[in-house]
Amino acid sequence: xxxxxxxxxxxxxxxxxxxxxxxxxxxxxxxxxxxxxxxxxxxxxxxxxxxxxxxxxxxxxxxxxxxxxxxxxxxxxxxxxxxxxxxxxxxxxxxxxxxxxxxxxxxxxxxxxxxxxxxxxxxxxxxxxxxxxxxxxxxxxxxxxxxxxxxxxxxxxxxxxxxxxxxxxxxxxxxxxxxxxxxxxxxxxxxxxxxxxxxxxxxxxxxxxxxxxxxxxxxxxxxxxxxxxxx
Ligand SMILES: [Fe+2]
Numbered sequence: 001x002x003x004x005x006x007x008x009x010x011x012x013x014x015x016x017x018x019x020x021x022x023x024x025x026x027x028x029x030x031x032x033x034x035x036x037x038x039x040x041x042x043x044x045x046x047x048x049x050x051x052x053x054x055x056x057x058x059x060x061x062x063x064x065x066x067x068x069x070x071x072x073x074x075x076x077x078x079x080x081x082x083x084x085x086x087x088x089x090x091x092x093x094x095x096x097x098x099x100x101x102x103x104x105x106x107x108x109x110x111x112x113x114x115x116x117x118x119x120x121x122x123x124x125x126x127x128x129x130x131x132x133x134x135x136x137x138x139x140x141x142x143x144x145x146x147x148x149x150x151x152x153x154x155x156x157x158x159x160x161x162x163x164x165x166x167x168x169x170x171x172x173x174x175x176x177x178x179x180x181x182x183x184x185x186x187x188x189x190x191x192x193x194x195x196x197x198x199x200x201x202x203x204x205x206x207x208x209x210x211x212x213x214x215x216x217x218x219x220x221x222x223x224x225x226x227x228x229x230x231x
Contacts, residue, residue, distance in 0.1 A: 002225040008022050014193060028192075032202050036230070039074050045078070077104050077133055078093050084122065090122065103131065111147050132157070148184050162205030
């Protein structure tokens with residue numbers, strides 16, 4: 001299994017506090033049956049430059065790569081803002097050796113069509129395929145499912161967090177099924193931040209997902225992540 005969304009790098013965002021905690025998270029990943037993890041530290045375009053972020057990310061990576069029990073790829077969870085397209089070179093934030101970029105959308109109540117147009121333009125200009133992080137968590141997506149379909153139609157892929165699958169209510173179950181039915185559920189990822197409240201739990205997530213969508217769906221969703229990680 002491959003976990004496409006993790007905050008395991010030490011001391012760079014609200015994920016692992018230090019290299020010791022990173023190691024514990026990596027060991028937990030291995031115990032869950034995860035063989036590869038994508039390191040998606042938060043990148044907020046308004047607060048840090050590309051160069052500063054990439055430099056900090058490499059320093060953090062150097063602290064854990066030698067002792068990691070699983071394969072790792074550097075990436076970022078990039079917060080969408082109107083400012084993002086002006087930065088240029090956003091492909092530097094893609095998952096290592098790929099053109100896939102994990103994009104976090106605003107948690108505001110509404111999304112504008114200007115945002116969707118902007119995402120489409122960036123995708124074309126930079127040759128990037130966006131993976132929308134935890135699509136099930138945004139109020140705007142619940143309010144208007146057509147916006148999700150618009151993102152799908154411009155080529156976006158969608159990731160769901162394990163915690164949403166593990167602790168889903170009946171309404172949430174219906175929503176996850178709807179996402180899958182409409183081709184808007186490509187990846188399940190832990191979005192782990194620590195070893196307690198938001199720990200690596202991909203195996204548990206897939207067990208629950210199998211009960212919800214069936215084993216064929218699980219195989220398909222696992223395979224989607226494998227394809228990105230091992231091109
Ligand atoms: Fe995240």
